[in-house]
Amino acid sequence: MPTITLKTLINAPIERCFDLARSIDLHVQSMRSSKEEAISGTTSGLIDINETVTWKARHFGINFTMTSKVTKLDKPYYFVDEMMSGPFKKLHHQHIFKTIGTSTEMTDVFEFETPFGLTGLIVERLFLKSYMKNLLLERNRIIKGVAE
Incomplete structure (x- = not known):
């Protein structure tokens, strides 16, 4: 199962970074x-x-719908969101703040797994992991810009 770990240093208080990472409005802006x-x-x-949120988005020319739920939260240090339904077999995203x-170090630990067995595994390795990493990097760039 692919795991993407990113660390972003933000020159802002931990509470501000934590709340911006939970902001639905900022997420929409970053995507x-x-x-x-x-x-x-x-x-x-x-x-x-x-709480849950259902997202509608277009990736690779295909419309997707995904419902995520915040399953753990320890303000302002940690929260986890997990896919409840959507295109992945599994999606688990840890947000860690220190x-x-x-400054605040914001760490993302993003784990996902595609369906479709061997075909999904090939897609993960060929381009999906890189694509997901770039989405996270853009999201973090927006969070950092707004926070600072």
Whole structure:
């Protein structure tokens, strides 16, 4: 199962970074390239523990719908969102925040698994892991820009 781990240093307080990472509105802004929108559940503001959001987006010319739920939360240090339904066999995203001096280190641990057996495995390795990493990097760039 592919795992993407990213660390982003943000010159802003941990509470601000934590809340921006939970912001539905900022997520939509950071995913403009895929026309992502929140269509059900928590569709604006900050998502919280046990809340869900259903996303509609277009990737690779195909429309996708995915419902995620925040399954763990320890404000302002940690939260996890997991796919409840959607295109992946599994999607588990840990968001970890740590104060370093006057900055915040934001760490993403993003695990996913595609369906379709061997074909899915080939897709993961050929391009999907890189594609997902680039989406996360863009999202983190937006969070950093707004936070700072």
